[in-house]
Amino acid sequence: MRVAILGTGTIGLGAALLTERGHEPALWTRSATPLPV
Numbered sequence: 189m190r191v192a193i194l195g196t197g198t199i200g201l202g203a204a205l206l207t208e209r210g211h212e213p214a215l216w217t218r219s220a221t222p223l224p225v
């Protein structure tokens with residue numbers, strides 16, 4: 189399942205848990221800094 193996470197602060201760490209469970213998180217941040225893949 190694809191899951192969107194808006195904001196990559198502390199809650200963005202949940203993306204790792206989603207990935208471990210087979211989901212495909214899509215992260216968004218308002219910062220211009222690229223996110224590591």
